[in-house]
Amino acid sequence: LSVAQGEILGLLGENGAGKTTLMNVLFGAYAPDAGEILVQGRPVTINSSADALAAGIGMVHQHFHLAPRLSVLENLLIGIPGKSGRIDRAGGLTRLAE
Known part of the structure; x- marks a missing residue:
């Protein structure tokens, strides 16, 4: 999944598809089991919503x-x-x- 700077993304899918889980990982509520999160091409570790906001990731x-x-x-x-x-x-x- 790639999202460009300034782009707004809406996630759609069936119940149980993982939308909320993905957002909770990106926003620091859950730790990922695998993979990595890159912001502007650099790996980041997100342990809290403050980390996510500092990396430029927000969630409504x-x-x-x-x-x-x-x-x-x-x-x-x-x-x-x-x-x-x-x-x-x-x-x-x-x-x-x-």
């Missing part, structure tokens, strides 16, 4: 109660550092327009 969870009352833009901005650690809505709108 399907469950709607994880971040209540947020707009689509705010949900997309959740792992992107903003001013003082808060969601940068104006900066996000600028990036979206670009």
Whole structure:
């Protein structure tokens, strides 16, 4: 599986196909049994969601109660550092327009 920088990926498949397991490995909730994760061609070890975010890997969870009352833009901005650690809505709108 290869994903280019700036690309947004949606995983689709049957129940039990491994979509959630793959994302949990990429986001640091599970340790992989085999294989490697490369970011910009370099191997990375992801042990936590902080490691994943530092490597530029983000995930928007399907469950709607994880971040209540947020707009689509705010949900997309959740792992992107903003001013003082808060969601940068104006900066996000600028990036979206670009």
